[in-house]
Amino acid sequence: MPGSEKPIAGVQNVILEQLNRDLAELEKKLEADVVSMMGPIVGGLDDRIRMAVERLDARAAKLAVLLDTPGGVVEVVERIVGVLRHHYREVVFVIPGRAMSAGTVLALSGDAILMDYYSVLGPIDPQVQKDGKLIPALAYLIQFDDFIKKSTEGRLTTAEMVLLQKLDLGELHQFREARDLSIELLKKWLVTYKFKDWQLTETRREAVTPEMKEARADKIANALNNIRRWHTHGRGIPMKVLREELDLRIDDFGQDPTLARRVHEYTAVLREFMLTLQAPMFVHRPRPARAVRSNRRIARASSFRGASGVRALWAPQVLPTSTVPTLR
Numbered sequence: 001m002p003g004s005e006k007p008i009a010g011v012q013n014v015i016l017e018q019l020n021r022d023l024a025e026l027e028k029k030l031e032a033d034v035v036s037m038m039g040p041i042v043g044g045l046d047d048r049i050r051m052a053v054e055r056l057d058a059r060a061a062k063l064a065v066l067l068d069t070p071g072g073v074v075e076v077v078e079r080i081v082g083v084l085r086h087h088y089r090e091v092v093f094v095i096p097g098r099a100m101s102a103g104t105v106l107a108l109s110g111d112a113i114l115m116d117y118y119s120v121l122g123p124i125d126p127q128v129q130k131d132g133k134l135i136p137a138l139a140y141l142i143q144f145d146d147f148i149k150k151s152t153e154g155r156l157t158t159a160e161m162v163l164l165q166k167l168d169l170g171e172l173h174q175f176r177e178a179r180d181l182s183i184e185l186l187k188k189w190l191v192t193y194k195f196k197d198w199q200l201t202e203t204r205r206e207a208v209t210p211e212m213k214e215a216r217a218d219k220i221a222n223a224l225n226n227i228r229r230w231h232t233h234g235r236g237i238p239m240k241v242l243r244e245e246l247d248l249r250i251d252d253f254g255q256d257p258t259l260a261r262r263v264h265e266y267t268a269v270l271r272e273f274m275l276t277l278q279a280p281m282f283v284h285r286p287r288p289a290r291a292v293r294s295n296r297r298i299a300r301a302s303s304f305r306g307a308s309g310v311r312a313l314w315a316p317q318v319l320p321t322s323t324v325p326t327l328r
Helices: 005-030 045-054 074-087 102-107 137-152 158-166 169-194 210-225 239-244 257-277
Strands: 033-038 062-068 090-094 112-115 127-130 133-136 282-284 303-305 311-313 318-320
Touching: 005 033, 005 062, 005 257, 033 045, 033 257, 045 074, 045 282, 062 074, 062 102, 062 257, 074 102, 074 169, 102 169, 133 137, 137 158, 137 169, 169 210, 257 282
Parallel strands: 033 062, 062 090, 090 112
Antiparallel strands: 033 282, 127 133, 282 318, 303 311
């Protein structure tokens, strides 16, 4: 409808200002720079993270990443971690809802992970791009291994034989490489960052050796990679299970009611803002001092069409990408 864009821009500006205020409060509470990232981890997100971090006027020693993602591509995770560690000595992840698959690998690259009873990580089932979509690799590998086992035992049916012949061995190799890379990165980052201050065992108070750290990282990586244990790619693993069954130290931000309220209120507003813009992915950073503008000028944020032709909105502090496939 003609003339309807002005009110929409005004509403978007009000929500944006609220997001900026909420993010500033989170920075005070966490005593860190804060960048939020919501949406699938796909190509282009690493560039958005780099821009968001590099545009900060003055950086603290610590960065808190508020992360909510259904997962994505582990190679993009590796690039994001490279950016974060280039600029910050300490990186922590705050998970208000979910950090699945590649998001779990990203979260476990942190010095600390903050969750509450509702937050979940997920199996590290890497996703690979196929026909313009992201698909979980381990499902294909498990099915292939099952077919091979049945074949050696003489139990393969005719229908299964047809399916087996349709599997692309090159793709299966790619799937295995993605799985192995996820495990390799997870183990390396756990030892380097998450376990760096682990000096004594909790019960016997014995000195922790590098071999012990590597063994713990191996246990966690193998457990998260065991898709038969979790059954589905999209199954969430809550804080209680991560602590008790995987021996993974998680900080409960729910123990601080003020922090919990601010995290969940901010996340709810950000999700609503994404809906108004029809943007499936966002990176939100604090407003640099030099970029402070009047409400009127902010409201004139320009619209453009991304590489996929999908309308997106560019505004200070909020960096959307083009539309990508909805993921599970």
